[in-house]
Amino acid sequence: AQKITQTQPGMFVQEKEAVTLDCTYDTSDPSYGLFWYKQPSSGEMIFLIYQGSYDQQNATEGRYSLNFQKARKSANLVISASQLGDSAMYFCAMREGWADSSYKLIFGSGTRLLVRP
Amino acid sequence: NAGVTQTPKFQVLKTGQSMTLQCAQDMNHEYMSWYRQDPGMGLRLIHYSVGAGITDQGEVPNGYNVSRSTTEDFPLRLLSAAPSQTSVYFCASSTGTDSYEQYFGPGTRLTVT
Numbered sequence: 593a594q595k596i597t598q599t600q601p602g603m604f605v606q607e608k609e610a611v612t613l614d615c616t617y618d619t620s621d622p623s624y625g626l627f628w629y630k631q632p633s634s635g636e637m638i639f640l641i642y643q644g645s646y647d648q649q650n651a652t653e654g655r656y657s658l659n660f661q662k663a664r665k666s667a668n669l670v671i672s673a674s675q676l677g678d679s680a681m682y683f684c685a686m687r688e689g690w691a692d693s694s695y696k697l698i699f700g701s702g703t704r705l706l707v708r709p
Numbered sequence: 710n711a712g713v714t715q716t717p718k719f720q721v722l723k724t725g726q727s728m729t730l731q732c733a734q735d736m737n738h739e740y741m742s743w744y745r746q747d748p749g750m751g752l753r754l755i756h757y758s759v760g761a762g763i764t765d766q767g768e769v770p771n772g773y774n775v776s777r778s779t780t781e782d783f784p785l786r787l788l789s790a791a792p793s794q795t796s797v798y799f800c801a802s803s804t805g806t807d808s809y810e811q812y813f814g815p816g817t818r819l820t821v822t
Contacts, residue, residue, distance in 0.1 A: 596751075627810070637752075637799060637813035683751050695740045695759065695803055696767060697811060699751030 595619065596684050596700035604706050605674045612659070613669040613703045615684030624688045626667040627697065628658065631681040640682075643667055671705075679707045711735050713814035715800050721820045722790040730785040730817050732800030740803040741783040742811070745769065745796040752799060758783055790821045 597616045605611035617626065628640040643651045643658045651658040659668040671678055684700040716731045734741065742757035744767075754767030758777040772794060774786040783802075787794060797818050801811040 629813075635797065635816050635818075637801075637816075639810055639812075642810060685751070695742065695757060695811075696754050697742075697744075697752070697801075699744075699753070701749070701751050 594700075595698045596686055598684055598700035598703050600703045601701075602704045602706070604708055605671075605678075607676060607707055607709050608673055610670060610672045611674055611705065613671070613682050613684075613705065615667045615669065615700060617665050617667060617684075617686050619665075619686065619688050621688040624686055626658070626660070627685040627687075628656070628667075628669045629683045629685060630678075631683060631702070632677075633680070637683075641669065674707045676707050676709060679705060681705075713800055713802050713812050715798075715814035715817050717817060718815065719818050721822065722787070723822055724790060724792060726790050728787050728790065730787070730798055730800075730819070732783045732785065732814060733781050734783075734800075734802040734812070734814075735781065736802060736804075736812070737780060738802035738804055738812075739780065740811075741777065742767070742801050742803075743773070743775065743783070743785045744799045744801065745794075746799060746816075747796050755785065755798075787819075792821045795819060795821045 624645045626643045630638040641653045641656045643660045655672045657670045681702045683702045685697045713734045739760045743755040744752035746752045756775040758764045797816045799816050800814040803811045
């Protein structure tokens with residue numbers, strides 16, 4: 593079974609509008625963390641935001657927020673006020689547990705976001 | 710701070726050749742890892758290390774070797790390159806604190822013909 597599922601291969605959004613990128617995850621470990629990374633066309637991986645399984649509040653970082661719904665096992669990324677520079681691939685990833693193995697990141701297949709002017 | 714550096718940026722190999730992808734970090738991170746990214750896919754873990762002298766396999770370790778003799782360096786060796794190893798390779802390091810956020814290098818694009 594897929595541990596991280598991103599069901600939207602591609603999305604469009606109008607500049608200045610908000611967009612939600614979906615991510616669902618599967619784990620039986622009570623301790624886990626969820627990440628979102630951005631990969632622009634230049635290829636580097638840019639960390640955006642992190643949510644721990646025990647965090648009470650949804651994570652926010654500037655225009656990025658993570659809509660964490662634990663019971664539904666979803667961790668959607670919300671980008672507010674989209675900018676042309678937000679056009680990129682976005683990956684959801686998960687780490688499980690707190691042991692050495694928790695350093696492993698499991699990635700979804702990504703969503704390509706295109707921001708229209 | 711240079712962060713995580715990788716060399717080379719691009720490499721073309723013939724089937725059967727061997728080579729080493731270099732990775733170094735100057736942040737004194739204990740944890741380092743190698744991922745590969747195939748077209749249209751997310752990253753998959755090849756090998757990782759939780760400290761000097763300690764390495765372990767990830768999801769797709771076959772055809773690759775690693776060693777970690779220093780905290781700073783974590784080279785990835787391709788023993789006998791195959792076309793299936795054509796990919797973009799990312800090295801990452803982590804502090805292992807709080808979120809376990811991983812800092813990625815710029816990647817090496819490898820083509821095996």
